[in-house]
Amino acid sequence: MAPENSPKTQSPEAYDQVPYPSRPTALSHPSAIAALGRVFRLQPPPPSQCRVLEIGCASGGNLIPMAQDYPDSQFVGFDLSGQQIARGQRMVDALRLTNLCLFQANILELDNRLGDFDYIICHGVYSWVPSDVQAAILRTGRERLSDNGLMYVSYNTYPGWRMRGVVREMMQYHVAKFASPRDQIDQARNLLAFLGRSADHQSESFGTLLKEEAKLLSRVDDSYLFHEHLEANNTPLYFHEFANRVASSGLGYVGDANLETMVTDDFDESTRATLMSASFLEQEQYMDFLRGRMFRRSLLCHLDAPLNRQIDVRCLVGMHLRIAEAMSHCEDAETGETKFVGESKRLSTNSDVAKCLIQVLVDAFPNWKVTDHLVAEVFQFSSGSVTPDWCLRELARLICRGFIVPRLEPPSFVTKISNCPMTTPLVRWQVRQKQPFVSSRLHESVAVRDDDRYLLSQLDGDTTIEHLRKEAAAASHSNDWLDERLAYFAYHSLLVG
Ligand SMILES: C[S@@+](CC[C@H](N)C(=O)[O-])C[C@H]1O[C@@H](n2cnc3c(N)ncnc32)[C@H](O)[C@@H]1O
Known part of the structure; x- marks a missing residue:
């Protein structure tokens, strides 16, 4: 309340x-x-x-x-x-x-x-x-x-919001006498700075809570701060x-x-x-x-839907799968295991077939693999030593642990740069409106820099790489700028042709 x-x-x-x-x-x-x-x-x-x-x-x-x-x-x-x-x-x-x-x-x-x-x-x-x-x-x-x-x-x-709510209530108290949203946001930021500076004098656990929360909230935008923390309703x-x-x-x-x-x-x-x-x-x-x-x-x-939480792995047939994040792999000489390491996820296996299955997805990243094609590749690699059902069970296990992301009919995108690269009409519109982010085919928002905007607006599927290169040189960009930016767009699923 x-x-x-x-x-x-x-x-x-x-x-x-x-x-x-x-x-x-x-x-x-x-x-x-x-x-x-x-x-x-x-x-x-x-x-x-x-x-x-x-x-x-x-x-x-x-x-x-x-x-x-x-x-x-x-x-x-x-x-x-x-x-x-x-x-x-x-x-x-x-x-x-x-x-x-x-x-x-x-x-x-x-x-x-x-x-x-x-x-x-x-x-x-x-x-x-x-x-x-x-x-x-x-x-x-x-x-x-x-x-x-x-x-x-x-x-x-x-219970997470019990802790988060502590700072919300402090901000609500502090901004109560200010009428306009702008003043309330500014005052809330003043309070956060004050808490961040002064919380050291509190008991260790409470001081840490205040400092952490103040640090986190100092990075959010005004709109989030206002609606999440200053609005009357957040229950x-x-x-x-x-x-x-x-x-x-x-x-x-x-x-x-x-x-x-x-x-x-x-x-x-x-x-x-x-x-x-x-x-x-x-x-x-x-x-x-x-x-x-x-x-x-x-x-x-x-209520009467035929819900069953015992996963039937055959449901994965026809789905699209991708590895959750970019990963590299290395061999552990001591254990003989192969380790796949990403920014937030780690995975190790000593099975050659499981390694092949993960490697196919790691190589395809950020793109999807259709389950059936993936299973066929792994089955061929194993020379029949594992069954397609074994592959599906392994995939289900990795999906449940968050290493593999499943989708049904996800929007497609390309990761190979074509001679006439193309982004979506929505992205071209968003950059013309000078939005700070654009919407990707993975349905995420992707931050764009000022120098990306013009380039993205040109990616209409008709303009050639040669033409873009000439324009980049005329705008005094470095030699590798164009390839670098196109690679960034491809990595973030912004290219459709
Ligand atoms: C925090 S915003 C979230 C907006 C959006 N779903 C998103 O995640 O970006 C909450 C939205 O709910 C809308 N809203 C609040 N009460 C509503 C109501 N009674 N009927 C319809 N929309 C309402 C607000 O106008 C606001 O746009």
């Missing part, structure tokens, strides 16, 4: 005054949700032929790339903030997207002629709205989800509370959109054994306790 002296200016127009930078969210993409649905033996419709609704879509930064990716699917998004919707509509018009409808609405007064949707997305809204709106979000899920549909809802969670909850609300609203809990968080691999053996003795929902809650979890992305379905 917000403290009594919470800021006075909070109103339904908060997002008109301080718009939210509307960006793609990879785990809310239908290709990601559909893949997890399949893993849990559900039959969500293919992303290329589906209907998607986004609740609280801001200016459509999540929906617009999806609508571009899947021209035969229908997308609908609404938001309370008329200004954000108007901004999104300008982008929809500029890109001539005929399969996306954005409109201003309060979910409490939603027109019931919207129809049904195969995917309903509600990202970054549930914790930031009053309880009647929270109830309306889950009700909309139950009423509007198609029979095989899946809903994605993200929210702030306890985190425990996972078990959310699961109860889901059940009483007539929906079923499927699992987490980030599958890796559902496995117990990061705990020691005795902790794992204790966790395994609890029921599925209890296990999820206890893992949140142990991890101090702050945020969740839950997938929901109809």
